[in-house]
Amino acid sequence: TPPALTASFRLDQAKAAALAPVFAAAGAPPLLISGDLTFGVDVTASGYTAKTWEATLGGAMTASGADIKVSGIDLAKLGKILEKAPHKPRSADLRAALLSGATGFTAMTISGNFVNGALNLGSSTLTGKAGSINLSGSIDLPDRSLTAVVKAQPTVPGYRSAPALTVALSGPWAKPKREADLA
Numbered sequence: 001t002p003p004a005l006t007a008s009f010r011l012d013q014a015k016a017a018a019l020a021p022v023f024a025a026a027g028a029p030p031l032l033i034s035g036d037l038t039f040g041v042d043v044t045a046s047g048y049t050a051k052t053w054e055a056t057l058g059g060a061m062t063a064s065g066a067d068i069k070v071s072g073i074d075l076a077k078l079g080k081i082l083e084k085a086p087h088k089p090r091s092a093d094l095r096a097a098l099l100s101g102a103t104g105f106t107a108m109t110i111s112g113n114f115v116n117g118a119l120n121l122g123s124s125t126l127t128g129k130a131g132s133i134n135l136s137g138s139i140d141l142p143d144r145s146l147t148a149v150v151k152a153q154p155t156v157p158g159y160r161s162a163p164a165l166t167v168a169l170s171g172p173w174a175k176p177k178r179e180a181d182l183a
Contacts, residue, residue, distance in 0.1 A: 002046045013037075016065070033071050036067060043061075054142050055118050061111065067106065069104045073103055074102065075131040081094060098167050120141075131162070133151065149167070149169075
């Protein structure tokens with residue numbers, strides 16, 4: 001019988017900037033620029049090597065944060081574009097705001113389950129003055145890849161609810177393919 005691993009990790013009030021080198025060493029892109037983070041992970045695995053543990057990883061993960069700044073999307077810019085041209089915004093402008101820049105969020109909650117080394121995202125939201133983001137999909141740890149959908153809903157002055165715009169991410173997590181859905 002292979003050895004079994006059971007672990008519980010807690011990280012409270014960590015600074016996102018201080019964790020950036022840890023994520024970079026794992027090959028993950030620098031998405032979280034700043035903020036206070038809390039993580040909780042309860043996992044099990046079995047096998048004789050770290051690679052096998054990673055591939056057999058099962059369990060749960062939760063994360064929360066406050067005053068988070070995320071790179072790769074500019075919700076404030078999206079809101080301004082939609083405010084100026086609500087019925088006919090330029091696709092190039094929307095695409096640029098969806099795929100670059102940074103956004104600050106007041107709160108972040110993310111949950112997920114590990115199954116055979118893949119983290120399947122559950123309820124995952126970031127909210128702030130510029131709008132909100134909902135995440136869904138999975139992150140495969142052994143393959144260092146992801147398949148995810150980012151549903152962005154910017155705050156647009158004068159509108160109760162702005163349209164949600166999505167970005168699909170797929171491929172290696174260090175440099176995933178990003179496709180904006182502007183339909």
